[in-house]
Amino acid sequence: MRRAFKIYRILVAQNLKRIMEYKADFLTGAVSFLINQAIGIAFIFIIFSQIPALAGFKLEQIVFIYGFSQVPKGLDHLLTDNLWSVGYFIIRKGDFDKYLTRPINPLFHVIAETFQVDAVGELAVGIGLIAYSAPNAGLYITPLSVTLFVLAIPFAALIYTSIKIITSAFAFWIKSSGFIIQMVYGMNEFAKYPTTIYNNAVKLFVTYIVPFAFTGYYPALYILTGENPLFNIGGVVAVSIVFFVISILIWNRGLKAYESAGS
Amino acid sequence: MNKIRKQYFPFMRAGIQSVIAYRMNFIGFVIGGLVYCFVMYYLWNAVFLSSGSDTFMGFSMTDMVVYLFLSNATGEITFSSVSTDIGEEIRDGSISMRLIKPVNTDMSYFATEIGGSIIRFVVFALPVTIGIEIYRYCMLGRIMFEPVNFLLYLLSALLAYIISFRVNLCFGFVAFYVKNLWGIGILKNSIVNFLSGSLIPLAFMPEWMKTILEYMPFSSMNYTPVMIYMGKYGTTELFVRLAVQAVWALLVYGLSKLIWFGAVKKLCVQGG
Numbered sequence: 001m002r003r004a005f006k007i008y009r010i011l012v013a014q015n016l017k018r019i020m021e022y023k024a025d026f027l028t029g030a031v032s033f034l035i036n037q038a039i040g041i042a043f044i045f046i047i048f049s050q051i052p053a054l055a056g057f058k059l060e061q062i063v064f065i066y067g068f069s070q071v072p073k074g075l076d077h078l079l080t081d082n083l084w085s086v087g088y089f090i091i092r093k094g095d096f097d098k099y100l101t102r103p104i105n106p107l108f109h110v111i112a113e114t115f116q117v118d119a120v121g122e123l124a125v126g127i128g129l130i131a132y133s134a135p136n137a138g139l140y141i142t143p144l145s146v147t148l149f150v151l152a153i154p155f156a157a158l159i160y161t162s163i164k165i166i167t168s169a170f171a172f173w174i175k176s177s178g179f180i181i182q183m184v185y186g187m188n189e190f191a192k193y194p195t196t197i198y199n200n201a202v203k204l205f206v207t208y209i210v211p212f213a214f215t216g217y218y219p220a221l222y223i224l225t226g227e228n229p230l231f232n233i234g235g236v237v238a239v240s241i242v243f244f245v246i247s248i249l250i251w252n253r254g255l256k257a258y259e260s261a262g263s
Numbered sequence: 264m265n266k267i268r269k270q271y272f273p274f275m276r277a278g279i280q281s282v283i284a285y286r287m288n289f290i291g292f293v294i295g296g297l298v299y300c301f302v303m304y305y306l307w308n309a310v311f312l313s314s315g316s317d318t319f320m321g322f323s324m325t326d327m328v329v330y331l332f333l334s335n336a337t338g339e340i341t342f343s344s345v346s347t348d349i350g351e352e353i354r355d356g357s358i359s360m361r362l363i364k365p366v367n368t369d370m371s372y373f374a375t376e377i378g379g380s381i382i383r384f385v386v387f388a389l390p391v392t393i394g395i396e397i398y399r400y401c402m403l404g405r406i407m408f409e410p411v412n413f414l415l416y417l418l419s420a421l422l423a424y425i426i427s428f429r430v431n432l433c434f435g436f437v438a439f440y441v442k443n444l445w446g447i448g449i450l451k452n453s454i455v456n457f458l459s460g461s462l463i464p465l466a467f468m469p470e471w472m473k474t475i476l477e478y479m480p481f482s483s484m485n486y487t488p489v490m491i492y493m494g495k496y497g498t499t500e501l502f503v504r505l506a507v508q509a510v511w512a513l514l515v516y517g518l519s520k521l522i523w524f525g526a527v528k529k530l531c532v533q534g535g
Contacts, residue, residue: 039462053313
């Protein structure tokens with residue numbers, strides 16, 4: 001474990017050096033994500049200029065849910081972005097062999113290799129929106145609720161990571177699974193809004209099948225109302241652990257099935 | 264004419280073949296787009312329920328559904344990846360192979376892409392349009408399809424595609440200066456999505472903003488054809504809109520040519 005931390009530190013330091021070298025690159029990436037988010041928010045404000053409440057939530061509450069949903073997303077984006085490359089081209093080009101020849105866990109190596117600072121854009125918007133909306137969102141604040149809420153964030157990020165591990169691992173069998181990651185990851189759109197706006201089938205889908213609802217709406221609902229911590233927070237923990245275990249199983253089976261591509 | 268057909272047809276065929284060869288990617292993006300449409304559908308549904316009225320700024324829920332899906336389908340057919348393609352070719356030097364061919368360089372990209380667009384039209388936009396019409400029939404109990412509007416839509420979508428292609432071409436030249444093409448691509452897409460009205464109809468925006476955006480090239484890239492299809496324009500406005508599109512098509516055509524002539528002289532390919 002200590003060795004893993006040490007390796008991780010070294011790899012991240014390498015990444016940061018690269019970022020310092022290409023400052024313009026980093027700025028473009030972070031600013032791009034920032035503006036991308038700002039536009040999503042403009043959308044909510046335009047809607048609310050016409051209606052007082054959406055599905056029983058007022059503007060600040062919707063903004064709070066939206067902002068919160070960006071935090072786990074950004075955290076995962078920051079730490080595990082290299083999984084996209086596994087799905088898109090590392091396996092297809094035969095470059096995955098590299099990870100197998102090193103004396104560390106290949107999954108750990110893949111993840112540790114990239115530290116994606118573009119995610120700063122998402123994190124900044126998420127935190128900014130929470131700060132903006134929290135005073136007027138009518139939050140349910142007790143020491144316990146805040147602790148539980150903050151605790152849910154890493155688990156919510158783990159849901160993103162697990163989904164990315166599963167979908168990128170498909171590349172071990174089909175060589176390139178970028179489109180599957182894209183497709184499934186894109187469903188995080190559902191996490192930004194209250195699940196009560198969806199019909200039951202969609203609700204079940206985003207709660208249990210591709211559980212993005214646990215990365216945004218449910219934990220945010222807990223801090224907004226203080227209701228049902230067992231489901232809203234406990235669910236995040238349980239679902240993330242279940243999905244993480246499944247993702248590791250699939251990844252390991254994939255590793256066994258991996259046949260190097262290219263020459 | 265025959266010569267042009269002979270020159271560019273192979274590029275078009277290559278474009279069609281590449282979409283078919285990478286069909287899984289294509290399907291992935293299409294499904295991603297549809298998921299997005301459904302999220303928006305539910306969101307708008309909630310908005311309509313919350314507003315307690317049948318129409319929201321002149322749009323009924325049925326209008327909204329048509330708008331969402333058609334705008335997505337229009338986005339698919341006017342999609343252009345020439346900015347990344349040209350960036351890649353500049354980087355790996357394969358652009359030199361294009362330059363030595365006795366064809367117009369930008370037209371060869373255009374021909375390749377229009378091949379892809381034809382496929383996307385046939386396997387995606389057309390089924391979506393049929394779906395929309397079935398939906399409208401079920402909701403309203405009568406056939407709403409207007410052949411004239413559909414034909415005008417096709418014309419307008421073609422103009423939209425030309426503008427989208429040229430804007431992307433200009434954008435591709437940014438690759439000369441910026442390395443994070445991926446980040447820039449996200450930036451471009453989100454800005455275009457917003458300003459072109461594919462995220463939220465321009466009709467919902469504050470009046471001053473709407474007026475400005477209607478005369479910017481972005482609305483010509485998506486909003487105009489969709490509104491034409493929906494029959495939201497009167498005859499005069501229709502011609503004004505088409506004229507605005509045509510003017511922008513010419514302007515961005517000129518701009519891309521200008522940048523291209525400047526850039527190609529500086530082009531320096533390593534190896535290859």
